[in-house]
Amino acid sequence: MIFLSDKGREYTYGDLLSAVNTACSYKPLYRASGLYPYFVNFLTALVAGAPVVLLDSDLSPSELDGVDERAVNSETDLPQHVAFDNIGGLIEAVFSSQSQITIFTSGTTGQPKEVVHTVQSLSRSVRRGDKYRDSIWAFAYNPTHMAGLQVFFQAFGNGNTIVNVFNSSRDEVFAAIDAQGITHISATPTFYRLLLPCDHVCPTMRRVTLGGEKSDRQLYDSIGCIFPNAKINNVYASTEAGSLFAARGDAFRIPPELKDKFKVVDGELLIHRSLLGYSENFVFTDDFYSSGDLVEWVDETAGLFRFKSRRNELINVGGYKVNPNEVEKEITAVAGVLQAVVYGKVNSVLGNVLCAEVVKAQDCAITETDLRRYLAGRLQDFKIPRRIKFVDKLSLTRTGKLKRT
Structure with a gap:
């Protein structure tokens, strides 16, 4: 074998x-x-x-x-x-x-x-x-x-x-x-x-x-x-806790027997220490650990929630918090666009300038101007990348995720 x-x-x-x-x-x-x-x-x-x-x-x-x-x-x-x-x-x-x-x-x-x-x-x-x-x-x-x-x-x-x-x-x-x-x-x-x-x-x-x-x-x-x-x-898992939830779609359900092991405070998922590994770096508040994952309730009574983003992924643009996942979703909805990554570049005036790298199919003729015009009808102005670059492939982290440079 x-x-x-x-x-x-x-x-x-x-x-x-x-x-x-x-x-x-x-x-x-x-x-x-x-x-x-x-x-x-x-x-x-x-x-x-x-x-x-x-x-x-x-x-x-x-x-x-x-x-x-x-x-x-x-x-x-x-x-x-x-x-x-x-x-x-x-x-x-x-x-x-x-x-x-x-x-x-x-x-x-x-x-x-x-x-x-x-x-x-x-x-x-x-x-x-x-x-x-x-x-x-x-x-x-x-x-x-x-x-x-x-x-x-x-x-x-x-x-x-x-x-x-x-x-x-x-x-x-x-x-x-x-x-x-x-x-x-x-x-x-x-x-x-x-x-x-x-x-x-x-x-x-x-x-x-x-x-x-x-x-x-x-x-x-x-x-x-x-x-x-x-x-x-x-699946929902983390280095700190391992695998916690599974779903057929994007809405995760907290099992009834574990409902006391999780909290959502200010939109962030908190996990009870009993579900975690051990680290000297863990900081607890009333035995709960801040996961850094921002979520939204789909049905709080049923324990159903949806993952939105990592807190440290939010990009400050002129005082507004931009979720790069939201922008990437709109970009990849364009016909012929295969992948996109959105990230911030430090700017002395705005805090960050929103940037995007986009991979498109060989037969896709969309231009930077076309893409901005498309996004203008779907996103607020501060969420539209000021710099858009078409690339052959995107950089990945050592764990195989998109690298937000």
């Missing part, structure tokens, strides 16, 4: 079992250079009950606040060595592990902050059983962050094959789906927008999950065209 297919190289579950069984040491602070050695080191630590810190491969020394650079990727002896007769024993040992797993926030604004989790908190939403055994998972996330870890535990917990498509081109993603018969994929809305236009159909896909960014009905419809046989889910 294939464990990992990584852009031309394949590793079996037998390879993985042998690597873990023969390991006598591991790297507590691991900055991975490849997906397979990363998973081997990670699992080796977990079955030995050892702590592990997961670092992005491109983290710079300035971002490693409080981490000794000399200790990164240094080997240390395992506190105990355990060997397994079969992969089932290894899987059960991983899911019962008491290791501390330290991950970092994405660092898109400010210094990355470390958060300590356990296998139990990272795998809270994992479903295991016979009906999940034949799944084949596309791996479309950074493996050291919350979303990537959750996909890994879901796939590994059921002995599934993982196919690496992270940072792949549109053609490479479709080629992998077709060749491997991928059935499940979880990714950011930005990842799915990279698959547009809808001129390729993937009938093997059974479930598609979106998370990490705001999505919209237009994107859902496009995903439905590409993956006509798939159920489409939207």
Whole structure:
């Protein structure tokens, strides 16, 4: 059984079992250079009950606040060595592990902050059983962050094959789906927008999950065209808390048994400390943590809410707060526009000048003037970007989200 297919190289579950069984040491602070050695080191630590810190491969020394650079990727002896007769024993040992797993926030604004989790908190939403055994998972996330870890535990917990498509081109993603018969994929809305236009159909896909960014009905419809046989889910998760909600659309529902674990204050979602990992950086007010996510109630009595934006994404333009997601939604509604990112450039008069980068289809002839004229009929003047640049592709963060430069 294939464990990992990584852009031309394949590793079996037998390879993985042998690597873990023969390991006598591991790297507590691991900055991975490849997906397979990363998973081997990670699992080796977990079955030995050892702590592990997961670092992005491109983290710079300035971002490693409080981490000794000399200790990164240094080997240390395992506190105990355990060997397994079969992969089932290894899987059960991983899911019962008491290791501390330290991950970092994405660092898109400010210094990355470390958060300590356990296998139990990272795998809270994992479903295991016979009906999940034949799944084949596309791996479309950074493996050291919350979303990537959750996909890994879901796939590994059921002995599934993982196919690496992270940072792949549109053609490479479709080629992998077709060749491997991928059935499940979880990714950011930005990842799915990279698959547009809808001129390729993937009938093997059974479930598609979106998370990490705001999505919209237009994107859902496009995903439905590409993956006509798939159920489409939207998930709400964070580095601090892991996976919390799932929805068939853009409205999330707080389960009745958890209604006392959440508050909405001044439009911001607050999460009770009992649902979080641990971090010295957490600040609580009456045992609640400010998530930074701005939401709106769809039906407060039923516990239904909709995600609007991150608080730190709002752009101050002449004293007005602009939600870039709102502007991007209008831009991408234009026929022939594939993607857009809106961001602020510091300005001494206005605070920020609103800017946009736009990717359009090859046959799209829309100009900057055309786009501004279109937006003028749909947005207030201060929400219309003053600088619009057409580009071939948009920059992404290390977690695969749009980078607002």
